[in-house]
Amino acid sequence: MPVQCAACGKKAILKRPKTADAMCRECFYWAFEEEIHKTIIDAKLFTPGDKVAIGASGGKDSTVLAYVMKALNDRYNYRLDLYLLSVDEGITGYRDDSLETVKRNRDQYCLPLKIVSYEDLYGWTMDAIVKEIGLKNNCTFCGVFRRQALDRGAMLTECNKIVTGHNADDIAETVIMNILRGDIARLRRCTAITTGQEGSLPRCKPFKYTYEKEIVMYAYFKKLDYFSTECIYSPNAYRGYARAFIKDVEKVRPSAIIDIIHSGESLSIKKDVKMPVQGTCTRCGYVSSQDVCKACLLLEGLNKGMPKLGIGKPHKVRKVRDIHGYV
Amino acid sequence: MCSIQEGELLQPKRQPSSSLRDRKCMKCSNEETVVIIRINDAFCKDCFLQYCTHKFRSAFGKSRLIRDKEQVLVAHSGGPASCAMLHLIQEGTSRRAHKKLRFSSVLVFIDDGVFHGLTLVERKARNAQVLKQLISSGLDVHAYAIEQVMSTTSSASLGLPVQAVSADSFEILCSFDSECKQLEALLAATTSDTSRQSLQHVLRQRLLIQVANGMGINKVLLGNSTTSLAVQMMSNVAQGRGAHLLYDMSFADLRSTSVTFVRPMREFTTHEIEHYLLLNQLGTIDVISTGPKGLEGLTSDFVLGLQADFPNTVSTIMRTGEKIGVSHSEIDIDLCCSLCQAPLDTDVGPSSALAATQFSEVVSRGNRQSSRCSSEATECCGQGDGSCQSSTRCELPDLRRSLCYGCRLMCKDLKDTSLLPASVQSNALQVKNRAEMRASIQNFLIEDDDAK
Numbered sequence: 110m111p112v113q114c115a116a117c118g119k120k121a122i123l124k125r126p127k128t129a130d131a132m133c134r135e136c137f138y139w140a141f142e143e144e145i146h147k148t149i150i151d152a153k154l155f156t157p158g159d160k161v162a163i164g165a166s167g168g169k170d171s172t173v174l175a176y177v178m179k180a181l182n183d184r185y186n187y188r189l190d191l192y193l194l195s196v197d198e199g200i201t202g203y204r205d206d207s208l209e210t211v212k213r214n215r216d217q218y219c220l221p222l223k224i225v226s227y228e229d230l231y232g233w234t235m236d237a238i239v240k241e242i243g244l245k246n247n248c249t250f251c252g253v254f255r256r257q258a259l260d261r262g263a264m265l266t267e268c269n270k271i272v273t274g275h276n277a278d279d280i281a282e283t284v285i286m287n288i289l290r291g292d293i294a295r296l297r298r299c300t301a302i303t304t305g306q307e308g309s310l311p312r313c314k315p316f317k318y319t320y321e322k323e324i325v326m327y328a329y330f331k332k333l334d335y336f337s338t339e340c341i342y343s344p345n346a347y348r349g350y351a352r353a354f355i356k357d358v359e360k361v362r363p364s365a366i367i368d369i370i371h372s373g374e375s376l377s378i379k380k381d382v383k384m385p386v387q388g389t390c391t392r393c394g395y396v397s398s399q400d401v402c403k404a405c406l407l408l409e410g411l412n413k414g415m416p417k418l419g420i421g422k423p424h425k426v427r428k429v430r431d432i433h434g435y436v
Numbered sequence: 437m438c439s440i441q442e443g444e445l446l447q448p449k450r451q452p453s454s455s456l457r458d459r460k461c462m463k464c465s466n467e468e469t470v471v472i473i474r475i476n477d478a479f480c481k482d483c484f485l486q487y488c489t490h491k492f493r494s495a496f497g498k499s500r501l502i503r504d505k506e507q508v509l510v511a512h513s514g515g516p517a518s519c520a521m522l523h524l525i526q527e528g529t530s531r532r533a534h535k536k537l538r539f540s541s542v543l544v545f546i547d548d549g550v551f552h553g554l555t556l557v558e559r560k561a562r563n564a565q566v567l568k569q570l571i572s573s574g575l576d577v578h579a580y581a582i583e584q585v586m587s588t589t590s591s592a593s594l595g596l597p598v599q600a601v602s603a604d605s606f607e608i609l610c611s612f613d614s615e616c617k618q619l620e621a622l623l624a625a626t627t628s629d630t631s632r633q634s635l636q637h638v639l640r641q642r643l644l645i646q647v648a649n650g651m652g653i654n655k656v657l658l659g660n661s662t663t664s665l666a667v668q669m670m671s672n673v674a675q676g677r678g679a680h681l682l683y684d685m686s687f688a689d690l691r692s693t694s695v696t697f698v699r700p701m702r703e704f705t706t707h708e709i710e711h712y713l714l715l716n717q718l719g720t721i722d723v724i725s726t727g728p729k730g731l732e733g734l735t736s737d738f739v740l741g742l743q744a745d746f747p748n749t750v751s752t753i754m755r756t757g758e759k760i761g762v763s764h765s766e767i768d769i770d771l772c773c774s775l776c777q778a779p780l781d782t783d784v785g786p787s788s789a790l791a792a793t794q795f796s797e798v799v800s801r802g803n804r805q806s807s808r809c810s811s812e813a814t815e816c817c818g819q820g821d822g823s824c825q826s827s828t829r830c831e832l833p834d835l836r837r838s839l840c841y842g843c844r845l846m847c848k849d850l851k852d853t854s855l856l857p858a859s860v861q862s863n864a865l866q867v868k869n870r871a872e873m874r875a876s877i878q879n880f881l882i883e884d885d886d887a888k
């Protein structure tokens with residue numbers, strides 16, 4: 110006898126990674142989308158009239174996000190203006206190919222696309238940065254630059270919110286990472302569904318409770334078009350440990366991903382633990398806990414031929430800058 | 437989307453390759469170094485032992501938790517950390533001690549043979565071996581069997597053997613036949629190693645509380661090392677127990693209103709404990725060493741594996757843990773988990789992992805219409821007529837409501853929750869009754885705005 114769908118009783122074709130229930134294709138789509146709808150409604154992520162930039166990398170998460178955001182916006186009449194927003198880091202063989210995917214998504218989903226490039230914003234491509242600094246700290250540059258690039262791109266298209274495709278696995282992994290690194294400030298922030306303080310746009314994660322495996326499953330059955338190559342410059346070994354741990358734990362107890370997020374949500378930080386004070390960068394006006402933001406600092410290092418500037422702990426940076434007379 | 441955060445690429449330090457050769461003691465420059473601790477500090481024998489004693493006593497001194505001449509229970513598992521702790525206590529209370537520890541200790545051993553699946557013969561042999569060693573310490577020794585946690589008698593008249601151990605009490609430990617069967621049934625009905633392991637932690641802790649209550653003692657010393665606490669912390673995070681980290685790893689665990697658990701070994705790594713035992717020519721008493729299983733075992737492998745490469749791992753985890761507090765400044769006894777007795781962490785609102793999980797279960801099982809009223813659908817036992825409320829034995833929905841997130845997860849793997857100890861059932865009933873009383877007088881209570 111064929112296995113029955115737990116929801117409708119028809120023939121099941123998959124087992125949900127999240128709940129282990131057997132389901133048919135239609136019921137899985139419905140459950141998957143309905144959960145994201147619930148996440149959006151319960152967390153009050155949007156108000157009618159919002160212009161929302163979907164961070165689109167061409168990868169599976171953001172491709173499925175764009176597809177589902179459009180579907181839910183139509184079905185439940187959120188009345189959102191949706192845009193695809195891509196950052197071109199300038200990585201030959203990775204980003205140029207994935208941008209082709211994003212362009213196809215633009216046509217398939219009929220959503221306007223805005224591409225902002227590191228080259229336009231900062232005068233440097235990642236390829237050029239890697240040539241300058243090697244493969245050791247390149248992700249630091251990329252991460253810092255991307256954060257601002259998404260904001261600037263969103264502002265250029267007059268969007269007031271950004272959604273990203275970070276999924277439950279990513280968030281659980283970040284919780285574990287931040288505990289291992291003792292990063293209390295990030296540990297507290299990383300399970301928030303919306304982040305972004307004054308001066309930057311709010312960023313939301315509609316996939317906060319969505320499993321990576323289910324995103325792949327959804328994309329697979331819907332035959333969505335996405336680009337699946339890892340970034341060629343991504344050698345981050347330490348995060349890899351946390352990732353491997355999450356995968357192992359999920360095998361033993363599938364709910365563990367959500368359980369870790371629950372842990373993260375219910376951690377409260379002791380009152381006497383110092384948190385960095387947020388201000389704005391004196392050069393570019395972007396939010397920063399230092400007087401000059403990390404992006405400006407990294408850029409200064411690149412432009413002055415001292416790419417090490419800005420990498421490392423803030424107090425060390427100050428020392429380097431003092432020695433070299435930079436203000 | 438690349439999820440690398442800025443700044444996360446500052447990699448932790450890797451293990452320097454250090455050997456004892458050509459090293460001098462960092463304290464006294466003695467050339468006969470015997471151990472390297474922390475990252476790269478070499479110590480000679482005398483300085484290392486002094487360092488241990490100092491660390492042990494200063495933990496008590498700083499906290500001022502235990503009054504002069506207070507009687508405390510010392511839980512002894514027979515393992516290395518317990519053995520080191522017992523030795524440190526004996527040294528600290530001996531007449532020649534420099535800064536004397538001023539409390540008096542009663543040793544408690546819990547025969548947990550049922551957890552390890554030992555036969556009666558094996559249990560008797562083990563008990564005799566461990567208890568003889570403990571008695572030779574000269575301290576009062578009390579022994580209990582873990583199955584006594586299933587006993588229906590209330591804690592005041594627990595009927596546990598509170599007299600000092602004699603040869604007869606080795607036999608008594610194996611005489612709780614019906615409780616033993618109940619516990620075996622409970623363990624057998626638990627379908628995963630992960631849940632069985634965390635159930636065992638909870639039961640051990642409940643029995644210790646009952647024992648302490650029965651003896652009128654309100655401090656219990658536990659032998660958790662830094663290393664085991666760091667592993668437990670990560671494992672608890674993975675099991676949804678993030679809200680309770682402070683209880684699980686602090687020097688003083690205040691979750692129970694009647695008994696405080698104290699962890700004087702929390703600054704000692706397993707490496708330090710090993711060397712402490714070695715240099716004092718002490719062995720461990722217990723021969724059983726089944727490592728943790730399920731998720732806890734996996735976490736243990738993960739943390740110890742990282743620690744081998746990055747020697748700051750354990751200490752960083754502990755430092756993170758120390759900065760995590762508890763949101764409730766005062767524990768409300770009505771809102772504590774009926775199983776692990778930590779404050780409930782389930783009042784979290786609709787935008788939460790808990791609500792998301794409940795919703796997932798409904799949408800993938802229920803029909804499409806019923807999923808709309810998800811919160812009701814998951815809470816009721818299904819009768820819908822309130823019949824589950826009237827039962828004196830707490831049925832699943834009530835029990836579930838009285839459990840914290842982590843204990844609910846555990847009970848999901850339990851085929852029949854009525855197998856849980858009677859004391860858990862009555863705790864749950866009490867939580868429920870208090871909640872109903874509170875609800876009926878809700879409008880007449882003046883809420884403190886700050887408490888919200």
Ligand SMILES: [Zn+2]
Pocket residue numbers: 114115116117118119132133134135136137
């Ligand atoms: Zn179906």
Ligand SMILES: [Zn+2]
Pocket residue numbers: 390391392393394395401402403404405406
């Ligand atoms: Zn700036």
Ligand SMILES: [Zn+2]
Pocket residue numbers: 461462463464465466479480481482483484
């Ligand atoms: Zn020395």
Ligand SMILES: [Zn+2]
Pocket residue numbers: 773774775776777778839840841842843844
């Ligand atoms: Zn609990």
